[in-house]
Amino acid sequence: MTSLYTVRPAPGEGLGCFSATLIPAGTLILSEIPLFNVREPRTNAAVVSAFSKLTGVEQEQYLSLYAQNSEAEGDAKVIDIFNSNAWQTGSRTSICPLAARFNHACVPNASFTWNSRWCRITVHTIVEIPTGTQITLSYERPYQTIKSRHEKLSAYGFVCSCPACGTGAVASDIRRARMVVLDAKIRFERRQLWRSPWPSAALELIKLLKEEGLVGEAMGLAHHDAAIGWKRHGRLDLAVKFAIKELELCIMCFGLDSMAVDSSVTFLQELKCQLAKEVQSRIEKQAQEADLISQGEH
Numbered sequence: 001m002t003s004l005y006t007v008r009p010a011p012g013e014g015l016g017c018f019s020a021t022l023i024p025a026g027t028l029i030l031s032e033i034p035l036f037n038v039r040e041p042r043t044n045a046a047v048v049s050a051f052s053k054l055t056g057v058e059q060e061q062y063l064s065l066y067a068q069n070s071e072a073e074g075d076a077k078v079i080d081i082f083n084s085n086a087w088q089t090g091s092r093t094s095i096c097p098l099a100a101r102f103n104h105a106c107v108p109n110a111s112f113t114w115n116s117r118w119c120r121i122t123v124h125t126i127v128e129i130p131t132g133t134q135i136t137l138s139y140e141r142p143y144q145t146i147k148s149r150h151e152k153l154s155a156y157g158f159v160c161s162c163p164a165c166g167t168g169a170v171a172s173d174i175r176r177a178r179m180v181v182l183d184a185k186i187r188f189e190r191r192q193l194w195r196s197p198w199p200s201a202a203l204e205l206i207k208l209l210k211e212e213g214l215v216g217e218a219m220g221l222a223h224h225d226a227a228i229g230w231k232r233h234g235r236l237d238l239a240v241k242f243a244i245k246e247l248e249l250c251i252m253c254f255g256l257d258s259m260a261v262d263s264s265v266t267f268l269q270e271l272k273c274q275l276a277k278e279v280q281s282r283i284e285k286q287a288q289e290a291d292l293i294s295q296g297e298h
């Protein structure tokens, strides 16, 4: 699996992961069991204690990971490495030495997830990646402005210079600020019980995500929200269409054998079932009306 990419220096970013071949979208490029994890909210003492229980070889592997302060030693170094490399894995935060080599981009070309069924992290590509391209993950939620993202990323000790932060920053920031508003609007509308108008916020969000090149998990969620919106609007046919796209995106980001895909399949099946019932009742109603008309004619 690791032959799909190699780890080598990435200018100005330390080490990074680069594709060794053309990798199609939706390819599983890494599946890794964490070296260790700590429960959240974590303490430095818990990190140091978990580290002390590793074998000598594991400790060496851990200590070879990137540290922001290259002069740090002892417990300070252990904590620095943890803060620079750990990933959220369900209710815990884990160190996965292979996954720890992926650098950040605000428009990533791969997706990281915790597969609770396998008890492993997985990384899937979310676009086709040409040979020799750096494979990146997003360390941050997408619905944030540059200012907010940079504040969060400063904890890792770098300033992001990806296209969304550099050359395309102005247009990107306008889109992301609008995404924040739309996301809040969608969450608010979800709590309303009355029949809603068409899901304009979710549809606009999908359009902006496309323009921004964010084709991973966020795009899947936006399609889920659009499907819910169409259902509440009484258009089950369109709800099914958006739920099918949500499922495709889930498979691409999380892999077939994942809880997220199971939930997405169940959601789609429920919608299809409701649509079938609705169509059936329309057919029956039409047949009754036709009966009445023909009775009137005789």
Ligand SMILES: C[S@@+](CC[C@H](N)C(=O)[O-])C[C@H]1O[C@@H](n2cnc3c(N)ncnc32)[C@H](O)[C@@H]1O
Residues within 6 Å of the ligand: 012, 013, 014, 015, 016, 065, 066, 068, 084, 085, 100, 101, 102, 103, 104, 105, 156, 157, 158, 159, 160, 161, 162
């Ligand atoms: C999880 S490690 C990633 C692998 C790391 N580059 C290495 O050499 O092992 C996180 C660190 O990588 C660097 N990094 C990640 N993404 C970056 C980016 N977009 N620009 C500059 N540095 C980045 C930062 O130093 C960050 O603290």
